Amino acid sequence: MLFAEKNYQYNQTIPLPTVPVNGQALGAVSGVKFGIGTLGKRGCGVLAVFNALALCGIAVPLAELTRYMERYRLLWAFFGVNFFALGRALRHFGVESRHIGGLQAGLEFLQQDQVMLMAYWTKKPFLSSAHIICLRGMGDGIAQVYNRYSRHPAAITVPLKELYQRRVIVAFGIISHHAARKENAP
Secondary structure (H helix, E strand, C coil): HHHHHHHHHHCCCCCCCCCCCCCCCCCCHCCCCCCCEEEHHCCCCHHHHHHHHHHHHCCCCCHHHHHHHHHHCEEEECCCHHHHHHHHHHHCCCCCCECCCCCHHHHHCCCCCCCEEEEEECCCCCCCCCCEEEEEECCCCEEEEECCCCCCCCCCEEEHHHCCCCCEEEEEEEEECEEEEECCCC
16 A cells, blocks of 8 residues: 555656546656556556546546555556456446446447447457557447557547457446537547
């Protein structure tokens, strides 16, 4: 626990964003300490939860979220976030979610301008790293994806089918809050 508190003290000195973040390896966010590394290397899960909360209109300072996810064992060894515990992190900050299983369920869920978190294998299952993203439904099977790539500074629009081809591990759909309307969202 002392380790998490030292990281928290350090992270409070960094000017951090309050809006959804893209490009975890870019800017001030990349230097935020998490576990034995930084968000630039292992912070996709933290940023996915941060982005989901921001899209739901819940302002949680990034340093505070990082602290919570370290202190309450959402850190998966030293390799990033336990993606099966993403719902627990959302619930801690007042957001309920449910498991979304399969492409059809994901398409139906995101059709209503909802927000979803998704973890997937970057290459071969169990032989590659996993990545966690935040998505907002845009209708017609299209999703706006936040932090899809660690060095891309903006959200991108992608067909949901393309994301499911990445071998999805788990997806959580936010059910207690609607995403900000497209006109108002960053």
